[in-house]
Amino acid sequence: MDATTLTLAQAAQALNAREISAQELTRAYLERIEALNPALNAFITLDAERAMEAAAAADTRLGQASATPLTGIPLAIKDLFCTQNLRTTCGSAMLANFLPPYESTVTARLKAAGAVVLGKTNMDEFAMGSSNETSFFGPVRNPWAYDRTPGGSSGGSATAMAAGLCAGALGTDTGGSIRQPAAMTGITGLKPTYGRVSRFGMIAFASSLDQAGPMTRTVEDAALLLQEMAGFDPKDATSINEPVPDYHAALGRDLKGLRIGMPAEYFGEGLGQESRTAIEAAMEVYRSLGAHIHPISLPMTRHAIPTYYIIAPAEASSNLARYDGIRFGHRCADPKDLKDLYCRTRAEGFGAEVKRRIMLGTYVLSSGYYDAYYRKAQQVRRLIAEDFSRAFREHDLGVILTPTAPETAFKLGEKNADPVSMYLSDIYTINVNLAGLPGISLPCGFDAKGLPIGFQLIGRPLDEATILATGHAYQLATQWHKARPEGKS
Amino acid sequence: MSQDSRYETVIGLEIHTQLRTRSKIFCGCPNQFGSAPNTQICPVCAAFPGVLPVLNREVLNMAIKTGLALHGQIRLYNEFARKNYFYPDLPAGYQISQFELPIVEQGELMIEPEGSPRKRIGITRIHMEVDAGKNLHEGIQGASWVDLNRTGTPLLEIVTEPDLRSAAETGAFLKKLRSIVRYLEVCDGNMEEGSFRCDANVSVRRWGATQYGTRAEIKNLNSIRNVMRAIEFETDRQIDRIENGEKVIQETRLWDANQNLTRPMRGKEEAHDYRYFPEPDLPPVQLDPARIEAIRATMPELPDDKFARFQKDYALSDYDAGVLTASREMANYYEIALRASPADPKSVANWVTGELLGRLNKEGLEITQSPVQAESLGALTAMIHNNVISGKIAKSVFAHMFEHGGTPQQIVAEQGLSQVTDQGAIEAEVDKILAAHPEKIAQYRAGKNQLLGFFVGEIMKATRGKANPGVVNELLKNKLAP
Amino acid sequence: MSITVETVRHVATLARLEISAEETGIYTEQLSRILGLMEQLQSIPTEGVAPMSHAVAMTMPERDDTVTNTNQRDTLLANAPDSEEGCFRVPKIIE
Structure with missing residues (x-):
C-alpha cells in the first residue's frame, strides 16, 4: 500500500487501526516530497525533523482517549501562517529570514489535535497573485502539466495536495486563493465564512477578506480539517462567537428537495466551453440526486472585480506598512537617513505585484480620492452582499452553484505582462469574499488537455455544513476527485 | 510680553x-x-x-x-x-x-x-x-x-x-x-x-x-x-x-x-x-x-457638583469650597475630617486650608501623603470645639502630629495638655495673679481696659495655656469689677 | 481615468517606495488601466447605501483589563535587523 494515496479520512482510519504508524506515514510523505518537490517547488521550507518528532508523539497518543481524527496526519501549511520558530516568509524577500516567536491559532489548533506539520508551502508574495508566479521563491508547477501554473495564491498547497505530498493542506483565500488553485489542480478547497476561522497569526493581506481554509483530496477531508480549525478565538476580534457544528455528521444529509441556485451572470461568455459542459454535467448529477436547480440572477456580479481591486489593495497598503526594516524582516544596506531606510527597504523587499497593489491602495485612500474609490467600493460591496442574501431568501436556496474559474490552468508566464487579465481569473470567486460567504471548489472533470475543471458551491453565512454535505454527495456519486496526476507532465 | x-x-x-x-x-x-x-x-x-x-x-x-x-x-x-x-x-x-x-x-x-x-x-x-x-x-x-x-x-x-x-x-x-x-x-x-x-x-x-x-x-x-x-x-x-x-x-x-x-x-x-x-x-x-x-449611576460626584454641595451643606466660602474640591483626594480628606467634628464645618475647613495645606506645601507633600490623618485633624478640631484644648494648644498638638504622628487624644493625654475648666482651680490662679499686681488693678479700674489682656496672659502663662480662656475671662471681669 | 507621473511619484512617497524612472512609467500606465477598470462603479447608484467595512455584521468583543504578558524583549529583538541597548536602532531622526 502506498500510504500517500490515502485520503485524510482513510489515513486517519489506518492510523487508528494501527495498520500504519504516524512515523511511517510521515516518512512516506517526506520521501515523496524529496523526490517530487525539486521539480514542483511546492514547499519553501521543510521541517522534516520536527515532523518526525510530532509523528512519534502522535504514535504515542494514537489509541489513547485524547487522539483525534487528525492525530498523526501530515499537513502542508501555506507559508502565510506564522509558525513558532519555523521560518515564515509569506513568499516574500521581505520575510525571507523571519522566525515568528508565536504560532497562528489555526496551526496551534491543528498541532494540538495531533497533526504533523511537514513544512511551509509556496505562495504568491503576500498572497497577491493568481498563479503563484509572484513568489520570491519561484513559481510552483502544476502537477497535471509542469509548464502550467497551479493557480494562486495558495499554489504551493494546491500542488502539494494534488501531487500527494501531504494528506491535507492549509490555504488562505482573500479573493479566491484557495478555490481557484483547487480547481486548477483537481482538489477540493474550502473558504469558510469570514470569521469562522481565526485570523490570528495569519499574515494579513486584506483583513476584511482574508480567511483560512482546508485544501484536501475530498470534501470529507475538508470537513475533518475544518472541524479543528473553526471556532471563536479571543485573539481575533473578527472571529465569530457561534458554536461549531459537527461537520462530519452533516455529510450524510440527503439532497432530496435541496434548492440549488444557478446565477446566469456566472455562465456568460467569459466561461470556457469545456468548463461549461463539465459544470452542466455536475448539475445533472445533482438533479439525479433529487436536488432542484433554479436559475437566479446576481446582477452586481460584474462589479466585483473593480470593487475588490479597490478594497483589497487599500487594506493591503496599510497592512504592509509594518514592513519597514526596523523590527523584523529585510533592511536595505547603509541607509543614509530614515526616509532612505523606508524607501529602499521596501523597494528591495517587495516584488512588483505587491508594490503595484500598495501603490493602488495608497492612491484610492489618498486625499481627494477616498470617496470616489474607497467609499464607493464599500457601498457597492454591500450591494453585492445583498444580491446573495436576496437570492438565498427569495429562492429559498440551500446553495448556489457556479464555475470556480473561467478557464483551466494557464501557462506559466502567460498573464504576467498584463495585471488586468490576471485579475480577471478570480471573477467567480471574489464576490464570495466580498460577501463573506462560505464557498467550496470541487473537481468535476477535465478539459481536452487533461487539465482539471472545478465548480463552486456557495453557502449561506456560517452554513458550511450544507455546502460540505452537497459537495460530499457529489463525490459519492462521481469519481473526479480520485483522479491523480501520476505520470502526467 | x-x-x-x-x-x-x-x-x-x-x-x-x-x-x-x-x-x-x-x-x-x-x-x-x-x-x-x-x-x-x-x-x-x-x-x-x-x-x-x-x-x-x-x-x-x-x-x-x-x-x-x-x-x-x-x-x-x-x-x-x-x-x-x-x-x-x-x-x-x-x-x-x-x-x-x-x-x-x-x-x-x-x-x-x-x-x-x-x-x-x-x-x-x-x-x-x-x-x-x-x-x-x-x-x-x-x-x-x-x-x-x-x-x-x-x-x-x-x-x-x-x-x-x-x-x-x-x-x-x-x-x-x-x-x-x-x-x-x-x-x-x-x-x-x-x-x-x-x-x-x-x-x-x-x-x-x-x-x-x-x-x-x-x-x-x-x-x-x-x-x-x-x-x-x-x-x-x-x-x-x-x-x-x-x-x-x-x-x-x-x-x-x-x-x-x-x-x-x-x-x-x-x-x-x-x-x-x-x-x-x-x-x-x-x-x-x-x-x-450603569456607568452614569456609578459616576463620582464631579468638582462642580461637589463645590455646590459644600457651599450649601457646609456654608463654606467660594474660596474654601474651591480649595477643598480642587481634587477628589482633598474633598475626601475634608469630609473624613468633618465626620469627627460634624458640628463645625467652617473650623475644619480652616484647619485643612490653613494649617494643614500650609505645612504640606512647605514640605512639598500632596494631601494623600499627609502625615496627619484626616480622622486626627477632625478629632483635633472637635477637641477645640468641646473646650478640651485651646486653639493655641491645638497648634502645637498639630505640629507634634505632623512631625511624630499619633492621635490628638494620645498627645493631649500624654503631655497633660487638657484644658483646666474647673472653676475652683482657675479661681485660685486668678486670685494669685491679682494679689501680685495691685497697681495694675487700680489702673484697670481707672479705665485702662486693655489691661484685661495682661491678666489673661499672666494666668495662661501660669497654667501653661491650659486654663479655659472663657472661664478666665469671666472670673477676671467679675473680680475686677469696681 | 489616467493618472500622471507626478501622482505616481507622490503616491510612491506616501507609500515609502523608491521607484526608478522606468518603474514610474510602468506604474503610470498600469495604474491608469486598472483605475480605468474601476470607472464602471461610478454609474452604480449608491445613495443611502451604508459602506460595508466588514464582511459579516459583528460587534466588538471586549477583553478584560488584565495583564497577561511578561517581558519578552530579547525574543522580540531577535528578529531586528539592528538593535542596541534593548532598543531598535534606526538612522538619526531629526525633529
Whole structure:
C-alpha cells in the first residue's frame, strides 16, 4: 500500500487501526516530497525533523482517549501562517529570514489535535497573485502539466495536495486563493465564512477578506480539517462567537428537495466551453440526486472585480506598512537617513505585484480620492452582499452553484505582462469574499488537455455544513476527485 | 510680553489623556510608565506580522465616563479607523484611532478664569486611540533608538472648539479638565510624565473679525504654565508678522521652554495624507444604552457638583469650597475630617486650608501623603470645639502630629495638655495673679481696659495655656469689677 | 481615468517606495488601466447605501483589563535587523 494515496479520512482510519504508524506515514510523505518537490517547488521550507518528532508523539497518543481524527496526519501549511520558530516568509524577500516567536491559532489548533506539520508551502508574495508566479521563491508547477501554473495564491498547497505530498493542506483565500488553485489542480478547497476561522497569526493581506481554509483530496477531508480549525478565538476580534457544528455528521444529509441556485451572470461568455459542459454535467448529477436547480440572477456580479481591486489593495497598503526594516524582516544596506531606510527597504523587499497593489491602495485612500474609490467600493460591496442574501431568501436556496474559474490552468508566464487579465481569473470567486460567504471548489472533470475543471458551491453565512454535505454527495456519486496526476507532465 | 489690544487670540486644544488601565488598549501588556526600554511590549505592540488587536473593556468604560462628565453625546455606534503614516515610533505604520464615528461628540466644560465670569468651552469630540512609542535621540551617536513600551497605551483625545481666547482661559480650562479626569480616576493628569498632553492651535485676528486667522499648532507643551507661556509668545509672534505685512503660515511649531519661544518643527516636513479608513481588524462598537446608564449611576460626584454641595451643606466660602474640591483626594480628606467634628464645618475647613495645606506645601507633600490623618485633624478640631484644648494648644498638638504622628487624644493625654475648666482651680490662679499686681488693678479700674489682656496672659502663662480662656475671662471681669 | 507621473511619484512617497524612472512609467500606465477598470462603479447608484467595512455584521468583543504578558524583549529583538541597548536602532531622526 502506498500510504500517500490515502485520503485524510482513510489515513486517519489506518492510523487508528494501527495498520500504519504516524512515523511511517510521515516518512512516506517526506520521501515523496524529496523526490517530487525539486521539480514542483511546492514547499519553501521543510521541517522534516520536527515532523518526525510530532509523528512519534502522535504514535504515542494514537489509541489513547485524547487522539483525534487528525492525530498523526501530515499537513502542508501555506507559508502565510506564522509558525513558532519555523521560518515564515509569506513568499516574500521581505520575510525571507523571519522566525515568528508565536504560532497562528489555526496551526496551534491543528498541532494540538495531533497533526504533523511537514513544512511551509509556496505562495504568491503576500498572497497577491493568481498563479503563484509572484513568489520570491519561484513559481510552483502544476502537477497535471509542469509548464502550467497551479493557480494562486495558495499554489504551493494546491500542488502539494494534488501531487500527494501531504494528506491535507492549509490555504488562505482573500479573493479566491484557495478555490481557484483547487480547481486548477483537481482538489477540493474550502473558504469558510469570514470569521469562522481565526485570523490570528495569519499574515494579513486584506483583513476584511482574508480567511483560512482546508485544501484536501475530498470534501470529507475538508470537513475533518475544518472541524479543528473553526471556532471563536479571543485573539481575533473578527472571529465569530457561534458554536461549531459537527461537520462530519452533516455529510450524510440527503439532497432530496435541496434548492440549488444557478446565477446566469456566472455562465456568460467569459466561461470556457469545456468548463461549461463539465459544470452542466455536475448539475445533472445533482438533479439525479433529487436536488432542484433554479436559475437566479446576481446582477452586481460584474462589479466585483473593480470593487475588490479597490478594497483589497487599500487594506493591503496599510497592512504592509509594518514592513519597514526596523523590527523584523529585510533592511536595505547603509541607509543614509530614515526616509532612505523606508524607501529602499521596501523597494528591495517587495516584488512588483505587491508594490503595484500598495501603490493602488495608497492612491484610492489618498486625499481627494477616498470617496470616489474607497467609499464607493464599500457601498457597492454591500450591494453585492445583498444580491446573495436576496437570492438565498427569495429562492429559498440551500446553495448556489457556479464555475470556480473561467478557464483551466494557464501557462506559466502567460498573464504576467498584463495585471488586468490576471485579475480577471478570480471573477467567480471574489464576490464570495466580498460577501463573506462560505464557498467550496470541487473537481468535476477535465478539459481536452487533461487539465482539471472545478465548480463552486456557495453557502449561506456560517452554513458550511450544507455546502460540505452537497459537495460530499457529489463525490459519492462521481469519481473526479480520485483522479491523480501520476505520470502526467 | 505685551498683548496687542487690537487683536484677539483664538485657541483650540487637543488634549491626549493616557488612561489608567492596568493593561494596554489592544493587548495584555502592562500599562506602566518608567520601565526599561522594550520590556513591556509583545508582538501586538511591535506590530509583528499576523497579530491582531483586541479591545480592553475598561478603555470603553473610561471613554464613556469621560464623555458623560463632559456632558457629551455618547455615540452608541462608533468605530475605530486607521491613521496611516510612517514613523519609527509607530510600528504598524498606522495608528488605531477613531475618525468619522468617534465615541463622544458635542460636550462642554464650564470654566471660571480668575477675575472673569464663567464661560462655556465646547468639546468637539472625544475619541479613543493608541499612544505611540518613543524615539530616543539624546546622547546616541549617529542613530536614534526606538522604545515601544508606550505603544498601545490607551489614549482619549479630547478636542475643543476654538472657544478659548487667552492664555488665562486656557490655563483655567486645562486645570478644570485635569481635575475632572483625576476625579474620574481615568488619568493621573501628569503633564511632565506625559500622561496628560496638550497641543494648542493658536491664531490671532483683529477684534470683530468673523473669520479665523491662519493657525499654528504648538506641540511639546509639558506643563500648564508652558501652555500659557507658549500662547502668549505665539500671539505676539503672529501679531508681529501681521503688523510687518507678513503672513502667518499654517505649520506645526515646537515650544522651547529653555529659550521661551516656539520654532517650526523640522522633521515631518512633508504634507500629511493620513488615508484614514475604518479599521478592518476591529468590528464597530455597538453600545447598549443600559451600559451607559450603569456607568452614569456609578459616576463620582464631579468638582462642580461637589463645590455646590459644600457651599450649601457646609456654608463654606467660594474660596474654601474651591480649595477643598480642587481634587477628589482633598474633598475626601475634608469630609473624613468633618465626620469627627460634624458640628463645625467652617473650623475644619480652616484647619485643612490653613494649617494643614500650609505645612504640606512647605514640605512639598500632596494631601494623600499627609502625615496627619484626616480622622486626627477632625478629632483635633472637635477637641477645640468641646473646650478640651485651646486653639493655641491645638497648634502645637498639630505640629507634634505632623512631625511624630499619633492621635490628638494620645498627645493631649500624654503631655497633660487638657484644658483646666474647673472653676475652683482657675479661681485660685486668678486670685494669685491679682494679689501680685495691685497697681495694675487700680489702673484697670481707672479705665485702662486693655489691661484685661495682661491678666489673661499672666494666668495662661501660669497654667501653661491650659486654663479655659472663657472661664478666665469671666472670673477676671467679675473680680475686677469696681 | 489616467493618472500622471507626478501622482505616481507622490503616491510612491506616501507609500515609502523608491521607484526608478522606468518603474514610474510602468506604474503610470498600469495604474491608469486598472483605475480605468474601476470607472464602471461610478454609474452604480449608491445613495443611502451604508459602506460595508466588514464582511459579516459583528460587534466588538471586549477583553478584560488584565495583564497577561511578561517581558519578552530579547525574543522580540531577535528578529531586528539592528538593535542596541534593548532598543531598535534606526538612522538619526531629526525633529
